Amino acid sequence: MYPKWLWPIFALPGVVWLILLFLTPFYAVVGVAFGGVDPIFQNPLPAWNPLDWDFTSFLDTLSGFLPGRTYWGIFLRTAEYVGIALAISLIVGYPVAYYITRHSGRMKSLLLALLILPFWVSYLMRMLAWVNLFAPEGYVNAFLRWTTLVTTPPDWLNGNPVSVILGLAYGYIPYLILPLLASLDRIDKSLLEAARDLGASPFRAFLHVTLPLSKTGILGASVIIALPMFGDYYTPNIVSGSPKTSMLGNQIEIYFHGGPQPSVGAALTLILSAFLGVLMAYYMFTVAKAQREAQA
């Protein structure tokens, strides 16, 4: 009923926009990472022609990720922080998502509304709230002193890895719970009933039916929050600000904003993207598959 050329024309402006302002910028990172450096001013000379690419400085940066080299420690720390924060998020988020899909009954709408409330408060605002609470004279330390269990409460905000990990978990849990909830919601309840009819205890039914069926959901939700966590630099800066807790993102930011070598920063960005590309590919593959199933 519509002319055939109408849809490509509709898609055109958006696609052009994404090519110009999403793909081309990424190419700029590649160009700077594989380009040269001005010998006098040390500023990058990007190479736009792939034939002019010079990989020496990039490989130099890449070798910094070998065990014991420049970036090895920071890479390990980033992985450790993200890993622990992800584990905390799952341990807290899974029961919450599970409860809301299975047992909340009439409370479901209210709980869902409360659950998406953090989405409407900016991330930085939530971090500000976090910092206010954990300040030396803040409520958390006041509470610790009140319990008299702790006489000298810890200094949370100066290079304390615990605060960085908790901050990350606090910041990203909402983004984990919603997709998890959606995937738990899709599990066919009759399968659970069958398991119970056949004599499985509630716990065994959960272990052998719900948990395996939610595996894709868990992986997908984990990827969704692991990606921004790996690229996070503001959370450690806000809750700690110390080089002792800096992550890969902080290293990249320093090369651009503090240090003199944007090309090293570009190389690091490229390495980070390649590393995350694996996670992204996995995620987009599952999304595409789900979409095909939904359309079929």
Place this chain on the structure above:
Amino acid sequence: MTEIALKARHSAPPTALRRFRDWLANPWGRPRFLVLVTWLYILTSIAPVIIAIQFSFNSGRSVTAWQGFSLSRWYWGDPVDSVWHDPTLQQALFQSLKLAGLDMLVATPLGVILALGLARWRGRLAAPANFLMLFPLVTPELVMGVSLYLVILYLFTFIHPSTLAQMLGHVTFSLSYVVVIVRGRLFSIGRQYEEAAADLGATPWETLRLVLLPLLLPAILSSLMIVFAISIDDFVISQWLSCGAQCDTVPIRIYSATRAAPLPSVNALAAIMVYFTVTALGLTYLVYRFMTRHERPKGGGAAASMMGDIGGM
């Protein structure tokens, strides 16, 4: 465990701890452990924000110790440090709203036609275009920030770091959200209405304007809301494309303030943004409910279907 040991365990006087454990793990009623975790989580996710807003009403200069209530001091009362009188805070507020407005104005129409195009275009390039559209959703903001920064520094040198650059960045990352929301609605309304219109003699243009557009309005409204929220929320892209103090947005101000010695005026600034978003959300909900009043969603009211629109990703 032997019979006797079991008996002994059961006859032991229940301690408070035992009773709490039994209450928590009662196998017959509702799963209280889950109830506890859920409400604790919700409490810890919301309480800090409430406390932060509370401190925007502190009458003293502390953001950690309560010194009495003052409604207006940090909003407009204080002649130097309040949001209204501190030029950096006021400027950040307007910059955030300006960017969000521009973003809504550009990303929503662009995203709507892109969604239509991508959902119905069956050409050979449609699949790669769809794939490209999904990328901004999963790319870490830092990577996007760095690449946009480098591209305006070395390639598109006519766009300097500026409000314009920030706006372009915001549109780039919000576009895909609009597409996902609108496409979800497109699939759920199907094509029968348009086919009916065409059968009744409507031209393609009339079908688009008089049938499809009104049907898409709820999704467009949700998109406007989401674009507003994610633009207000954004820190990374705004920071990388910032032209300095003149381009500071609210998140950037909060960021720099937390690392110095913050005053409650920063809390007030952040709180104002929360008021804005909550009001916008409430208004959107009301309009949405009005628009979809003739639809009978399967289970759940307007809130549920609005969330269905939004939660499409």
